[in-house]
Amino acid sequence: MDWEVGTVIETSTQTPTARSLTLDVPSWPGNIAGQHIDLRLTAEDGYTAVRSYSLASSGPDSRLELAVDKLPTGEVSPYLVDVALPGDQLELRGPLGGWFVWRPEEPGSVQPVAVQLIAGGSGIVPLMAMIRSHAVSASLAPFRLLYSVRTPDDVFYAEELARLEKESDLLAVTYVYTRRTPPGWPVPAGRITDSALESAAFPATDAPAVFVCGPTGFVENLATRLVALGHDPADVKTERFGGA
Amino acid sequence: MGIVSRAFSGRSREHDPNLPPGQYLTEDFPVLSAGPTPEVDTADWEFTIRSESGQVHRWSWDELHALPIDDVGTDIHCVTRWSKLGTSWRGVSLDTLFADVDTSFEYVMAHSYGGYTTNVPLDDLLDGKAWIAFEFDGEGLEPEHGGPARLLVPHLYFWKSAKWIRGLVMMEDDDPGFWEQNGYHIYGDPWLEQRYW
Ligand SMILES: Cc1cc2nc3c(=O)[nH]c(=O)nc-3n(C[C@H](O)[C@H](O)[C@H](O)COP(=O)(O)OP(=O)(O)OC[C@H]3O[C@@H](n4cnc5c(N)ncnc54)[C@H](O)[C@@H]3O)c2cc1C
Numbered sequence: 555m556d557w558e559v560g561t562v563i564e565t566s567t568q569t570p571t572a573r574s575l576t577l578d579v580p581s582w583p584g585n586i587a588g589q590h591i592d593l594r595l596t597a598e599d600g601y602t603a604v605r606s607y608s609l610a611s612s613g614p615d616s617r618l619e620l621a622v623d624k625l626p627t628g629e630v631s632p633y634l635v636d637v638a639l640p641g642d643q644l645e646l647r648g649p650l651g652g653w654f655v656w657r658p659e660e661p662g663s664v665q666p667v668a669v670q671l672i673a674g675g676s677g678i679v680p681l682m683a684m685i686r687s688h689a690v691s692a693s694l695a696p697f698r699l700l701y702s703v704r705t706p707d708d709v710f711y712a713e714e715l716a717r718l719e720k721e722s723d724l725l726a727v728t729y730v731y732t733r734r735t736p737p738g739w740p741v742p743a744g745r746i747t748d749s750a751l752e753s754a755a756f757p758a759t760d761a762p763a764v765f766v767c768g769p770t771g772f773v774e775n776l777a778t779r780l781v782a783l784g785h786d787p788a789d790v791k792t793e794r795f796g797g798a
Numbered sequence: 799m800g801i802v803s804r805a806f807s808g809r810s811r812e813h814d815p816n817l818p819p820g821q822y823l824t825e826d827f828p829v830l831s832a833g834p835t836p837e838v839d840t841a842d843w844e845f846t847i848r849s850e851s852g853q854v855h856r857w858s859w860d861e862l863h864a865l866p867i868d869d870v871g872t873d874i875h876c877v878t879r880w881s882k883l884g885t886s887w888r889g890v891s892l893d894t895l896f897a898d899v900d901t902s903f904e905y906v907m908a909h910s911y912g913g914y915t916t917n918v919p920l921d922d923l924l925d926g927k928a929w930i931a932f933e934f935d936g937e938g939l940e941p942e943h944g945g946p947a948r949l950l951v952p953h954l955y956f957w958k959s960a961k962w963i964r965g966l967v968m969m970e971d972d973d974p975g976f977w978e979q980n981g982y983h984i985y986g987d988p989w990l991e992q993r994y995w
Pocket residue numbers: 590605606607608609621622623624625627628629630631632676679680769793794795796797798824826878
């Protein structure tokens with residue numbers, strides 16, 4: 555697989571520490587919702603740094619969307635969040651990953667499988683691709699998103715999620731705030747509790763396809779608890795972004 | 799050389815010769831898994847090797863620990879680009895476990911608790927190159943890192959070091975395992991950057 559060239563055509567602030575970037579990649583072969591790319595930066599002297607980024611976009615379009623959260627001490631993410639500008643060229647390789655993916659069911663499927671998405675922070679990115687793919691497809695699969703963020707300001711795609719949820723009877727979004735809640739929120743800030751999991755997520759008896767994505771510790775914790783709640787481990791797909 | 803990224807200087811230029819191309823050093827121990835971490839009780843644990851005759855060699859947890867145990871110091875390289883240098887493990891060499899296995903097949907499918915599989919050529923498991931490891935850094939191996947026991951084949955990308963190892967099955971052909979069917983390279987040499995197919 556060769557490195558391909560993408561041109562940044564647009565950037566958009568998502569949160570105080572994150573932004574999305576739209577890249578045009580003329581040679582892009584298309585991708586399935588949930589896949590990622592490897593992105594390579596090269597310094598003047600030839601030094602390179604490569605990191606993986608999920609795609610918030612899917613389908614045949616040559617326009618790809620990434621959304622990156624800045625780790626202040628990181629090497630690549632601060633560049634993508636603060637430095638890259640429209641017109642800049644970035645090298646990338648993909649699409650990568652054939653497991654953490656969602657496709658709409660075949661038309662006429664008797665019983666579409668319910669989909670439970672669970673995101674921590676920037677872990678929303680590949681799940682956003684699934685939500686968008688679902689929204690433009692004829693899929694009848696019910697979708698639920700449980701989205702853990704530090705504060706209301708840290709929600710990626712806040713407006714789009716609100717709009718998609720309003721437009722579709724098949725999508726329900728629940729937020730969990732770990733540091734600070736919106737005013738008047740019924741529960742105090744904190745991690746996803748078992749009762750939140752049980753009230754907001756499809757129960758194991760519905761046998762949903764579950765996708766969990768975010769920092770490694772978050773994913774590890776949620777995946778273990780889902781299995782304890784009776785979900786078949788084979789139905790729980792995970793993508794670990796790194797970190798503790 | 800690739801396209802220069804405007805105003806990107808990057809971090810450190812110290813190149814460690816022990817670092818394969820495209821890898822960066824980490825002090826953490828990141829986790830790559832496709833699903834939840836299975837809980838495996840050592841009371842029920844067993845490890846098997848099955849050859850083409852159908853013969854099955856079998857070890858319980860205690861039987862495995864009664865075999866000669868190696869201290870292994872090695873570097874490990876994950877396809878997601880982190881490497882850890884000088885890690886220490888304890889486990890039983892596959893040379894020991896294969897001593898009585900009669901096979902003419904050249905490939906192995908490793909099977910894990912939880913259902914994962916990965917394919918490895920037999921030559922890559924013998925001659926002091928691979929172990930069934932159950933200790934990391936002086937402690938029992940944590941479940942998220944593959945405990946109670948994982949395959950350790952450190953000269954290949956680390957997904958080949960199947961976590962939660964349950965058994966090896968001899969194969970005539972080099973059939974792809976779980977990760978290999980999902981986009982990873984059939985062999986996975988970090989020095990040749992065989993990440994994806
Ligand atoms: C398949 C995959 C998809 C990914 N998709 C996205 C995405 O869509 N959006 C996104 O923002 N990131 C994503 N990541 C994470 C991304 O690849 C980088 O790890 C991240 O941007 C940090 O890179 P860096 O160069 O800025 O930091 P580095 O210089 O690599 O690391 C700085 C320090 O932070 C630690 N660290 C690395 N990753 C994390 C993390 N996620 N959380 C906390 N600490 C961490 C490192 O161990 C190191 O100590 C993805 C990772 C994977 C494996």
